Amino acid sequence: MNDYHIPVLLKESIDALQVKNGGIYVDATLGGGGHCEEILKSCKNIKLFAFDRDDDSLRHTSELKKKYPDLTIIKDNFENIRTRLALERIKKVDGILFDLGVSSHQFNKASRGFSFSLESKLDMRMDQSSELTAYEIINNFPYEELKFIFREYGEEKEAGKIAKAIVQKRVAKKIETTLELAEIIEESIFSRQIIKTKARVFQALRIFLNGELDALKTALSDAVKILNPTGRIAVISYHSLEDRLVKKFFIYEEKSCICPPNFPKCVCNKRSTLKIITKRPIVPTKTEIQNNPRARSAKLRIAEKKENS
Ligand SMILES: C[S@@+](CC[C@H](N)C(=O)[O-])C[C@H]1O[C@@H](n2cnc3c(N)ncnc32)[C@H](O)[C@@H]1O
Known part of the structure; x- marks a missing residue:
C-alpha cells in the first residue's frame, strides 16, 4: 500500500x-x-x-x-x-x-527518527547522505546552542529548561533514541500539553538540522x-x-x-x-x-x- x-x-x-x-x-x-x-x-x-x-x-x-x-x-x-x-x-x-x-x-517510518512516539535512533536527516544527525546535535551541541535551536525553530518557551535537562542527562550516558529524548523532555518541565512541547522540540531539531x-x-x-x-x-x-x-x-x-x-x-x-x-x-x-x-x-x-x- x-x-x-x-x-x-x-x-x-x-x-x-x-x-x-x-x-x-x-x-x-x-x-x-x-x-x-x-x-x-x-x-x-x-x-x-x-x-x-x-x-x-x-x-x-x-x-x-x-x-x-x-x-x-x-x-x-x-x-x-x-x-x-x-x-x-x-x-x-x-x-x-x-x-x-x-x-x-518519512514521518511514519520509525528508523528516520522524525517522530517522538516511534522508537528509533536519533536521525532526522531528510537527505540520508548528509552527515549531521539529531544524535550529534543532542549529544554534542552546547547548552546555549540547544536552547537557541528549540526557541528559534520550535518557538518553545521552556527551551532553556529542556536544553539543561539534555546536557545533564548526557553526562552519564549518551542519549541514543527518540523515546529517550521524549522522556527527558517530559521529565524536564511541567506542562499540560506535553505532546505539543515534544512536537515543537522535534520540529526544531528537524528544521535546524535540515536547514529548512x-x-x-x-x-x-x-x-x-x-x-x-x-x-x-x-x-x-x-x-x-x-x-x-x-x-x-x-x-x-x-x-x-x-x-x-x-x-x-x-x-x-x-x-x-x-x-x-x-x-x-x-x-x-x-x-x-x-x-x-x-x-x-x-x-x-x-x-x-x-x-x-
Ligand atoms: C510534504 S512532502 C511532499 C509530498 C508530495 N507533494 C506528494 O504529493 O506526495 C515534502 C517532501 O519534500 C522533500 N523536501 C523537503 N525539503 C526539501 C528540500 N529542501 N529540497 C528537496 N526536497 C525537500 C521531503 O523530502 C519530502 O519528500
Whole structure:
C-alpha cells in the first residue's frame, strides 16, 4: 500500500499553477508524487522537473518516470533548483510548487527518527547522505546552542529548561533514541500539553538540522528569477515559521519601493516582481481535514510573476 500521504490541497494547488500547453513546471517537493502526477495529468504537452532530496521518495516515484516521459526527476535540495535546471538547459519556467516539510512516509517510518512516539535512533536527516544527525546535535551541541535551536525553530518557551535537562542527562550516558529524548523532555518541565512541547522540540531539531528555512529562502528568491511573466509560485506550508517566511517574502517582492516613508522621493530602485494572488492563505475544507488530519495545519499561498519585472 502507498504509505505516502494523501496530497494536501491538491485541487487548489494545481489550479494555482494554471498549467498551460507547452509550459515548463517544477514540483520542488516530489515526496510520494501525488501533486506531481496531478500536474502531469492536468495538461498533456508540458515538461515537469521534480526535486526531492530523499532517496525513499525517488525510489517510490521511479514508476512515474516510466509512465510520463516528460517528467525529469532530480535528487537534490530545492535550494539548487536554478543551477540544476540550468544543467538541463532550462532558464525559465511557468510555475513552481512547494509542498513543504516531511512526507507521511518519512514521518511514519520509525528508523528516520522524525517522530517522538516511534522508537528509533536519533536521525532526522531528510537527505540520508548528509552527515549531521539529531544524535550529534543532542549529544554534542552546547547548552546555549540547544536552547537557541528549540526557541528559534520550535518557538518553545521552556527551551532553556529542556536544553539543561539534555546536557545533564548526557553526562552519564549518551542519549541514543527518540523515546529517550521524549522522556527527558517530559521529565524536564511541567506542562499540560506535553505532546505539543515534544512536537515543537522535534520540529526544531528537524528544521535546524535540515536547514529548512535557509533552503526555502534561497529557493523562493531563485524561483522569482526563473519564472516567466505571469508564471506562478504556489507554496503549501505546515507551520507558522514557514508560512511567515513565505508571506513576508511575497509582500517584499510585491513592493515597488522600500524607501523610508519620510523620503521626499524614491531612491531605492526596487521593482515589484510579484503580484500576491492570495491575500489570505487558502486552507483545507473541514471535509479534507476529516479525510486527512495531516492537512489541518496546511496553508497555501500563491503569487504571480509580474509582466515587466
Ligand atoms: C510534504 S512532502 C511532499 C509530498 C508530495 N507533494 C506528494 O504529493 O506526495 C515534502 C517532501 O519534500 C522533500 N523536501 C523537503 N525539503 C526539501 C528540500 N529542501 N529540497 C528537496 N526536497 C525537500 C521531503 O523530502 C519530502 O519528500
